[in-house]
Amino acid sequence: MGKGPLQFSLRPEYQGRAVLLLAGDILFITVAIHFLPLLSELLAASYFIPIVASAYWWEVAGASAATAASLVLYALVSVIDGGDTNFIIQQMIIKGLLFYFAGFTTSLIAKERRQLLVRLRRDEIQTIGALATAMDAKDHYTHDHSEHVMRYAIAIGKALGMNDEELELLEYQAMLHDVGNIGVPDALLNKSEALTREEIDILRYHVSVGVDILKRVDTEGKLAPGVAEHHERYDGTGYPKGLSGEQISLNGRILSVADSFAAMSSDRPYRKALSRDQALEQLRINAGSQFDPQVVEVFLAILARE
Numbered sequence: 001m002g003k004g005p006l007q008f009s010l011r012p013e014y015q016g017r018a019v020l021l022l023a024g025d026i027l028f029i030t031v032a033i034h035f036l037p038l039l040s041e042l043l044a045a046s047y048f049i050p051i052v053a054s055a056y057w058w059e060v061a062g063a064s065a066a067t068a069a070s071l072v073l074y075a076l077v078s079v080i081d082g083g084d085t086n087f088i089i090q091q092m093i094i095k096g097l098l099f100y101f102a103g104f105t106t107s108l109i110a111k112e113r114r115q116l117l118v119r120l121r122r123d124e125i126q127t128i129g130a131l132a133t134a135m136d137a138k139d140h141y142t143h144d145h146s147e148h149v150m151r152y153a154i155a156i157g158k159a160l161g162m163n164d165e166e167l168e169l170l171e172y173q174a175m176l177h178d179v180g181n182i183g184v185p186d187a188l189l190n191k192s193e194a195l196t197r198e199e200i201d202i203l204r205y206h207v208s209v210g211v212d213i214l215k216r217v218d219t220e221g222k223l224a225p226g227v228a229e230h231h232e233r234y235d236g237t238g239y240p241k242g243l244s245g246e247q248i249s250l251n252g253r254i255l256s257v258a259d260s261f262a263a264m265s266s267d268r269p270y271r272k273a274l275s276r277d278q279a280l281e282q283l284r285i286n287a288g289s290q291f292d293p294q295v296v297e298v299f300l301a302i303l304a305r306e
Contacts, residue, residue, distance in 0.1 A: 018057060022050040022066065030073040034081060044074060044095065051099050055106035063103025071096050127217045145262055150174035152258035152299065153251075159298045160250070170251050173226035177255050180210025192269040207231055207240050226251035230259055235289045253292040257283065257299050260291070 029047055033040045047070040054062035071092055078088045153174040157167050181189060184206050188199055195203065207228060214223045229243060229252025236244030238256075248256075264279040274282070280300065287296040 022054055023069070025050045026066070026069050026073060029070075030077050033074070034077045037081065047074070047095075047099060048102055051103045052106045055103040056110045059107040059111055060104065063100065063107050067096065067099045067103055070099060124217060145266065146175050146178065148262040148265075149177060149255065149258045152261060153254050155302050156254045156258065156295060156299050159302055160254075160295075169222055170226070170254065173223055173230075173251055174255060174258065176210065176214060176223065177227050177230045177259060178206065178210065179213055179227070180206035180208065182213070183209040190269050204231070204239050225249050226255055228252070230255035232256065233290045234292050238290075248292075253295050257291050257295050261299070 026047065029043055029050075033043045036043065051063060051066040051070060054066035056062075058065075074095065075088055075092055078091070150171055153170050154167060157170045162170065184203060188195075188202060191199070207230075211224045211228045214227060215221070218224065226249055228240070229248050232238035232241065232243045232248045232252060233256075234245060234248070234253070236242050243252075261279055261283060264274045264282060265276065267273045280303065283291065283296050283300065287293040
């Protein structure tokens with residue numbers, strides 16, 4: 001659990017863009033100072049913007065780099081414009097101290113915020129682990145079911161090209177997809193006879209119970225959607241909302257396939273486990289009706305390689 005990175009700064013794919021944006025900002029301010037000398041002091045104050053942004057994203061290293069770049073370019077344009085050397089040095093010292101103080105202060109705030117978010121995320125992960133343990137302990141027939149669903153879902157997610165953050169979210173959703181079963185009576189979960197209409201409605205209510213639980217422990221509100229949709233059907237005849245096709249999130253469609261295959265492959269109170277070939281055949285038959293055909297195709301390819 002928790003294999004994905006705890007990222008609270010710029011994603012790697014945005015780092016280069018951010019550097020170019022801030023470098024361009026510093027260069028633009030410098031050029032403006034050169035062509036608008038009457039506004040030079042006001043424009044020089046604008047260097048605070050890229051410096052503070054750099055400090056927020058890259059802490060002390062960012063503050064230092066942005067401050068150095070701003071001071072070098074400011075001194076260069078001052079020399080080109082024929083400024084007095086002593087005055088330029090004086091301005092460099094004053095502005096350097098102000099710029100670095102602003103950047104350093106911002107970097108400290110950013111670092112404290114990241115540490116707080118990491119602590120909150122770790123508490124959240126521990127809560128998720130406790131819920132998953134309680135869920136599996138409740139029903140002896142579905143013990144380890146969530147682990148199997150998680151393993152299948154992650155394999156599908158990787159094959160579909162999900163990044164680390166997306167895989168981490170999918171992992172937690174898979175672990176907790178049936179957390180609402182905590183609110184279902186044991187007698188109903190373990191009933192070996194056919195369920196009545198009323199009992200089916202009670203059992204289906206576990207989705208709503210699970211969503212309510214996750215809304216209380218998930219500070220970002222990301223866990224609930226996939227969990228809420230793992231019993232939706234691709235043709236729109238599922239529950240609780242009757243979503244269809246791509247109205248169902250990708251995670252919901254992945255969990256539907258992973259959950260169904262894991263369920264079919266294990267003993268339940270009302271039936272024995274299907275063989276691997278029988279479970280695979282059910283996936284093929286129901287691709288396009290119950291399941292997203294693309295997700296089924298990917299999963300079948302994964303199982304074939306195994």
